[in-house]
Amino acid sequence: MFTILVVDDSPFIVDVFVTMLERGGYRTVAAYGGEECIEILKTVTPDLILLDIMMEPVDGWQTLERIKENPATKDIPVLMLTAKQLTPTEAQEYGIYIEDYVLKPITHRELYDAIEHVLSRRQAIKSDMDMARQSGFDTEIISEYARLSKSIDVNKRLMKILETTYNFNDSKARVSDEISRAIKSMEMNIKFQESRLQQIKGELSGSPQPK
Template identity: 35%
Template sequence: MTAKLLLVDDEPGVREAVSAYLEDSGFEVTAVANAQAALEYLETHVPDVIITDIMMPQMDGYAFLETVRQQPHLSHIPVIFLTARGMTRDRIQGYDAGCDAYLAKPFDPDELVAIIKNLLRRQAAARDEAEPNLAELAQQIAELRAMLVQQGKRHPTAPPIQLDLTPREASVLQLVVKGLMNKEIASQLNTSVRNIEKYVSRLFVKTGTSSRTELVRFALEHGLAD
């Protein structure tokens, strides 16, 4: 699967040159001129890596990074600062702000590609570690179902809780309750694993849960799943 990159830089020449090199390196690149345009893009897209300048009009890179980190479905995205501010104190400020990598202009484009690939490998490894064991999760769901049936909570007499779920979020919830992993859900719904991660994160927020097991329990207890 081709990695999707978001490039944010107010210099047209930099955007064109960096985009062209990254596309030639096998990435899919969306380039925008400022942080506001980037935030609008992020409302409907979740890239694999964000590359952003720091010194930009209206909203600088630090404020943009802070805004991204505050959104649950975006907070995991690696962010690279690509900037002319290359002093040691600037790098320290960048890392303190929460960037994952800092590359000063002028830079070697091959180094940027190497950084992106390294961040993507780290993200993939983190996702693999975070994925629960399928057999264990299936057992947990079976135990939850049995417990709720015994307690008479599977079909509560009180009206089911009303959540503002989109049709896609509801579909993802049903498949999570069945014990499917993100890759399997993505395959069934014909979308990307990244999109499924986004939907699961939104479900955590809307249900006030923090794990798949808690999410399944919540859905069964409140009549949100069969």
């Protein structure tokens, strides 16, 4: 059974998501703010953290940074679950740290699907890494493969959110130059990462280079 830490400064919201998750067969731990989340992580290692952004006095992004700065907690997957619309700046700055960004309100099925996507992607990447290690490939290229595999998937999901938020594909919608540049930059970065990932996959499908 997977354990999920739910973090929100609203007890009502925490209770709602705890109920939803337990109904879906997950074990839950509740934290009613960023500071409590950090304290709980000193003794509990969940399989995933659902983290709200709009909290006080420590918001979700600040909490995320503290989680990722700590070697003991940096590898715990974090899914941002919030009513706050994602901005291109946030997508570029925090995309490397998060597993997904899910907007409230959300149905039971949407929540379960988001969690299962994160956990299954994580397991698939781990299996690929284990196979590559067993085949004798270099640690650096295996780590790069894992980083790119996750980053591309996360950034594509963030791009979909941004395109929906700013009606980017609607010719009648007015999008500021700054937002347009940021989204184009993300698109170019994804294409670059995909090209590099394909190159790495080609290397991993062959034989390890002698050291």
